[in-house]
Amino acid sequence: MITLYTYNTINGQVAELVLHCLEQPHQIKTVDLMKGEQRSAEFLKMNPSGRIPVLVDPAERDGRDKPLVVSQTGAIVTYLGRQYGDAWYPQNESSRSQVDEWIWFQLTDISTNLFNNFYLKSLIEVPQPEAANVLRDRALDFYQVFDQALKVRAYLTGSDMTLADLVSFPVVHASAKYGLTDRYAGLKRWYRDMQADLKIRSWLDRLR
Ligand SMILES: N[C@@H](CCC(=O)N[C@@H](CS)C(=O)NCC(=O)O)C(=O)O
Incomplete structure (x- = not known):
């Protein structure tokens, strides 16, 4: 299942709203920005810039052998649109x-x-x-x-x-x-x- 690492900011909300509307099963993991959790070693491995949102998709595709990790709100939502949201992201x-x-x-x-x-x-x-x-x-x-x-x-x-x-x-x-x-x-x-x-x-x- 997709995991979204996020916090209740606008960028976090954008990624969450897109997952919700595309009806993709997902779990939310909160990264508490006020406690500095975005700077933990574990989080920085996923996004070295220490920013939410980050999406992890374990689906097996494109021959990859480990989950795909994507940061940057624009990259996350267009990835979701291409993989799961034909109706929301025209193919033409x-x-x-x-x-x-x-x-x-x-x-x-x-x-x-x-x-x-x-x-x-x-x-x-x-x-x-x-x-x-x-x-x-x-x-x-x-x-x-x-x-x-x-x-x-x-x-x-x-x-x-x-x-x-x-x-x-x-x-x-x-x-x-x-x-x-x-x-x-x-x-x-x-x-x-x-x-x-x-x-x-x-x-x-x-x-x-
Ligand atoms: N360009 C990035 C910006 C991400 C960003 O600025 N995230 C903020 C919250 S909206 C953040 O994690 N800030 C934590 C910090 O600056 O320490 C994107 O579009 O995802």
Whole structure:
């Protein structure tokens, strides 16, 4: 069975939501970032950068004789999409590249800026709230682009929900309480529709 080493952060939630929606049997092993468990020798063997999430898939494939270990949220979710999620990750390269575009936009331009905002506010000895706010605002401004797309189509790449929507959901969910979705009508409609989806709803119930 797949094991996801994770913690309740946005990147951790993204990997967990994708596993949940792809209905892949899995177990969760919590790596307590507050206790520094990501820096244990055992964890560093799986991911030398000392970051969650990490996915371990024991399925026998591609002639390998030991479990596959994957880190980096984008690599994890696209691996899952390729192996287990045809319906969520189109096989046609043109459509797939559109899904990838949103995945990387979300993970690099948005999640990274928001994590650095959190780092500057909460994780360093001398917090730097002004610099942190610049990064937060920069990330939230990017949602203009999401909003434009979601005003003309149901989901990020078209009429069907894909990995791109799943990867984008946890940040929007976490930021909605700070007024993000009130700022953007298209994003707000998408957020409402996503929340109404049965799989997303059952994942949100588990999150509470
Ligand atoms: N680029 C990595 C970033 C992973 C990352 O920053 N993980 C954070 C939690 S969201 C972490 O484990 N931080 C622990 C630390 O910095 O010590 C990815 O996309 O997975």
